[in-house]
Amino acid sequence: MDTPKYSIILPTYNEKENLPICIWLIEKYLKGISYEIIIVDDASPDGTQDVAKLLEKEYGENKILIKPRAGKLGLGTAYSHGLSFARGEFIILMDADLSHHPKFIPEMIALQQKYKLDIVTGTRYKNGGGVSGWDLKRKTISKGANFLAQFLLNPGVSDLTGSFRLYKKEVLATLIAESVSKGYVFQMEMMFRAKKSGYRIGEVPISFVDRFFGESKLGSQEIVDYAKGLLYLFAIVW
Numbered sequence: 401m402d403t404p405k406y407s408i409i410l411p412t413y414n415e416k417e418n419l420p421i422c423i424w425l426i427e428k429y430l431k432g433i434s435y436e437i438i439i440v441d442d443a444s445p446d447g448t449q450d451v452a453k454l455l456e457k458e459y460g461e462n463k464i465l466i467k468p469r470a471g472k473l474g475l476g477t478a479y480s481h482g483l484s485f486a487r488g489e490f491i492i493l494m495d496a497d498l499s500h501h502p503k504f505i506p507e508m509i510a511l512q513q514k515y516k517l518d519i520v521t522g523t524r525y526k527n528g529g530g531v532s533g534w535d536l537k538r539k540t541i542s543k544g545a546n547f548l549a550q551f552l553l554n555p556g557v558s559d560l561t562g563s564f565r566l567y568k569k570e571v572l573a574t575l576i577a578e579s580v581s582k583g584y585v586f587q588m589e590m591m592f593r594a595k596k597s598g599y600r601i602g603e604v605p606i607s608f609v610d611r612f613f614g615e616s617k618l619g620s621q622e623i624v625d626y627a628k629g630l631l632y633l634f635a636i637v638w
């Protein structure tokens with residue numbers, strides 16, 4: 401097989417039910433597109449890695465790369481770990497829990513190609529994008545976090561906290577090297593830095609669907625870290 405053009409990085413922590421469906425959907429919607437999937441599993445106690453190994457057997461070692469880590473080290477560093485193994489010219493970051501539907505990937509690719517963009521980000525907050533399945537508390541946290549970030553940083557990107565994105569590989573590598581955040585705030589810092597550096601960014605409306613299996617890893621510590629990260633970025637702006 402030729403070198404894949406797109407590397408899809410899937411960070412996983414306790415996703416044994418979701419992972420096979422996610423990969424099945426990627427395969428279904430990316431027919432005719434050259435890609436690989438890099439699974440970065442942080443020693444999930446539910447046996448996600450065993451499931452990943454079965455998927456690797458089914459789809460082939462050239463398509464599924466398992467790049468585990470010894471413990472739960474957070475989303476931000478999971479992406480940089482995955483990136484270090486990526487062979488694609490473009491990198492797609494997405495959740496493995498079925499919140500991000502692979503059907504949006506061809507739209508992201510088409511937009512990138514049409515305008516020669518550096519980044520295409522999925523947006524839940526513009527032109528028909530949305531969220532379904534979240535309770536009022538989670539909706540408020542997400543909208544509040546996004547609103548606050550828009551207000552303080554004014555970055556010109558409608559969904560700062562989302563994580564369904566396509567990057568040119570070298571752009572992602574540069575942004576990761578510049579970013580200091582480790583947890584959920586990482587997504588916002590990446591977009592903030594991308595805008596500041598003048599990268600060309602496009603947006604594709606997505607519907608984010610809350611996970612059916614398993615649990616979100618967003619806890620109070622992540623919210624505190626988000627607030628700290630936002631203040632840090634605000635300090636850089638001013």
Ligand SMILES: Nc1nc2c(ncn2[C@@H]2O[C@H](COP(=O)(O)OP(=O)(O)O[C@H]3O[C@H](CO)[C@@H](O)[C@H](O)[C@@H]3O)[C@@H](O)[C@H]2O)c(=O)[nH]1
Pocket residue numbers: 410411412413414415440441442472473474475478494495496497499542561562563564584587611615616617618
């Ligand atoms: N390897 C690894 N994967 C992780 C870790 N924490 C979470 N993940 C994986 O990252 C994905 C998203 O994790 P969730 O914990 O389910 O995220 P969420 O609460 O639904 O949050 C989503 O929405 C946020 C914005 O509202 C996003 O900021 C976030 O990135 C994610 O897309 C899933 O595939 C999950 O298994 C970790 O420490 N390590």
